[in-house]
Amino acid sequence: MNKPELLAPAGNLEKLKIAFMYGADAVFIGGKQFSLRARASNFGLKEIEEAVNFAHPLKKKVYVTTNIIPHSEDLDGLIEYLKALEAIGVDAIICASTSIIDAARRHTNLEIHLSTQQSITNSEAIRFWEKRGVKRIVLARELDLDEIHQVKAQSNLDLEVFIHGGMCVSYSGKCTLSNNMTDRDANRGGCAHSCRWNYDLFDNGEQLNVSMPFSMSSKDLQAVKQISRLVDIGVESLKIEGRMKSVHYIATVVKTYRKLIDELCEDLTIDLPKYVLEIKKAENRLTSHGFMEGMTTVNEQLYNLRSEQPTQAFVGFVLDYDMTNQTALVEQRNYFEKGDLIEVFSPNFEPISFRVEAFIDAETGESLDVARHPKQQLKLKIPIPLKPYDMLRKANA
Amino acid sequence: MKIAVTWQDKKNIKPLLQSGTSIFIVGLAPLAHRMKHPVDLDALPGVIDQIHQAGKSIWVNVNALLHEPQLDEAKRAIETLSTLNIDGLLFADLAVFNFADAVGLKDKLIYYPETYTTSDHDVRFWNDEGIQSLIVGREMTLNDIEAMAKTQSLPLSIVGHGYLNMFHSRRPLVENFFKHTNDQNPDDVKDKRSLTLVEEQRNEAYPIYQDAFGTHIFRAKPLASFKVLDKLKVWIDTLIIDGLFFDDVHVLSMINDYEQALRGEAVEGYKDYDDGFYFKKTGLNKGVKS
Structure with a gap:
């Protein structure tokens, strides 16, 4: 074949x-x-x-x-x-x-x-x-x-x-x-x-x-x-x-x-x-x-113009990962907040979920509870080794 | 410039045979799209004789898009056509080119894909392929047509009069819609030729029908070429009158009017027609070169 x-x-x-x-x-x-x-x-x-x-x-x-x-x-x-x-x-x-x-x-x-x-x-x-x-x-x-x-x-x-x-x-x-x-x-x-x-x-x-x-x-x-x-x-x-x-x-x-x-x-x-x-x-x-x-x-055919919403919103794009501190540098793509259950989507492994704990604005160092600004760069504690181009999406969306 | 007209109801064909048209375009059933009175292969020899006896030419139209299961039928039909005395063979599917080439009919071929013949380069390409003529694309401006004609390589034809097709889907869109909504019995509407489509923002009614080939939608107004005939007659070898939505009497009057116009005489009575794309430039954006 x-x-x-x-x-x-x-x-x-x-x-x-x-x-x-x-x-x-x-x-x-x-x-x-x-x-x-x-x-x-x-x-x-x-x-x-x-x-x-x-x-x-x-x-x-x-x-x-x-x-x-x-x-x-x-x-x-x-x-x-x-x-x-x-x-x-x-x-x-x-x-x-x-x-x-x-x-x-x-x-x-x-x-x-x-x-x-x-x-x-x-x-x-x-x-x-x-x-x-x-x-x-x-x-x-x-x-x-x-x-x-x-x-x-x-x-x-x-x-x-x-x-x-x-x-x-x-x-x-x-x-x-x-x-x-x-x-x-x-x-x-x-x-x-x-x-x-x-x-x-x-x-x-x-x-x-x-x-x-x-x-x-x-x-x-x-x-x-x-x-x-x-x-x-x-x-x-x-x-x-x-x-x-x-x-x-x-x-x-x-x-x-x-x-x-x-x-x-x-x-x-x-x-x-x-x-x-x-x-x-x-x-x-x-x-x-x-x-x-x-x-x-x-x-x-599509008769009523109804659209399905994505079942799992894409919330972040991984730019880098610090193995020592288990911290990912992430570019925000959609709203998420502390406590959300997030799924890591990667070309290298099957999706794995984690719960968002502490994260900060990568530029100012300000501690945040919500990520609401598109393209904002954030640092998140994620206990999973990640690589650039991995993605984060809501697991319970 | 010669005038060609699509074949009409054989019961009323005599006046058309005596008219000033030079060519009749006869759709070969079931291999021709959007023809009002297609003729099957068995009846074709009689029609050919009738047209030739009137001193006219016959172009057979085989413009269907062929799916694999239809190839054998199309091949046999083209082989039979090679034994008949036809003067032209319209095609859109390139399978027909191969079949015609194999039986020595290539020099009768007239390429009629509706949307793909758009540049001077296309004219040269098909001239090199050895076909008889091509029909210029339906969205051509006068400038586009002039550029194609300037190659002076292949005689060009144009569908210059009638309702131009602007959409062909393989899908049974009318039938499926009413199966979904139950607003009408799908069987009552699926083959109707009196249906029109109106877009919610536009005050235009587009003829639409569904047949065995799928769903076809046409321009809201029929095209007329009287205003540009002086130019077209320099560039174009054959002007085609498409009688799909017209009765025989109307078709005859249109032929007479084009003869009159070609003699330089004024023609009136075409207020409900438009100029198609002769003066309407389309592109990537509205009216802008792509």
Whole structure:
């Protein structure tokens, strides 16, 4: 059994490092050019180089999204940008447009992955791209497990499948709701998520929705129960979506899937409810298996916009630990107070709980009973040896 | 500039066959999306004869996104098409390109992905692939179209008239909503073509329907290209009139009006239409280059 790659999102360098520390084999990042997430990108060429320099000694990979569908006016500087990515040594680019794929092939030796924005749903379309230099296909999120199996059996290219995160309700790359409703181009990074708005549905003037607004919104994808089948099928890469998500989300989701994949590949007995519960600790939206089990039903839709709150609030990020004094330097992320039962979440061990006793402001030395200021640096007595990038979350939230 | 029109009800087709349109676009059931009167493979030879006898060309539309279980059917259909005397083959899924290439139909292909043909580079790419034409993306400004036309490599087509699709989901969104709410019987509404969607902040009604391919949503107003025809006729080889939401009489009058406009005569009566994206620049932010 080949162990698939676990591919995680990284919205900035901190998230990239956390994704790797918590078990990702590769990350995908959006640069400031030619990416659908360019507007929120923290990755200029310098940061991309830093990302690659961090990843490669760990034998991990960095993929850069160049996944817009450009108009002619957007193509200035493309070749120079691709050459710069090649010089930095990124492991692949993720493309959706013939313009960018063709430029990369003609002017660089960059490995090319085809984005899900191309909504590839069959093995013949994969063969088209195989002949044109693409090395990996990110499949459309509309495929069920049987279709993925059939496609895999007929394809030579590596396949990447989304297993977790937000989903387009439209076939990706085929939607111009934003273009029409907000003048923002969804295929050039301007998606306004119009599919998640509230609507009324009429038939010749008569309103058909009575009890609530008509909604098309999709629950987020969560494929914990389907990972075993995807591993058996032999999919090469399992992808988590969410470059805008928090460090706690990245750490929790990555670590959960990491452990699940490892246990599956070691033929260990899997306690699936435990994994589902663990993932829920970072979720703030309802989830479903999307198309994995066949055509979507009401259970895959989000009708009332209700959000689940994280069951365990992320309260602190460990910056350092003094073994002698058993004191952690922690950056506050959410409110907590003396007496709270806190869980340490670490890439290095299973969660361990402790009760908050004394803590002080790291800068002033002032003794505190409550931590209420985001990013405030605190020193806490914690009787568990910690390392930077460990996290603290409320155990009883 | 040639005019192409989507195939209409065969009972009333005679006036359209006698009209000034040069090309009929015939959807091949069940491999064509968003076509009002698709024709199955058995009936296609008769339709081809009918169109050719009228001195017109036929483009067969196979623009469905194909999932793996549909590949065999699509392959057989393309093989059959290669034995028929068609003049063009519209496709969106690249599987169709492979199938057509294998049976010598590549030079009949017209790429119609709706959103992926957006730059001059795309035009050159598909010219190098040896296809007949491509249909420019639906969110193109006049400047975008001009940039693509300047390549002077591949004849360009454009859907210049009708309700443009702006969303396609594989999900049965109408049916599922009413299964959840019980506000209506889902079976009563799932295939209806008279439904419209209104967003709570916008006073626009978007046509929506669900069919075997999923759920489709269209622009609130149909597009008309009369205002820009002088420019388009320089850049564009074929202007397509999409008759999806129109009856045969209306389609015929639209063909006549475009003929009139192409002769330089004024055309009136299209106040409820708009200019699509010809003058509306979209980007990363509202109206800003990405």
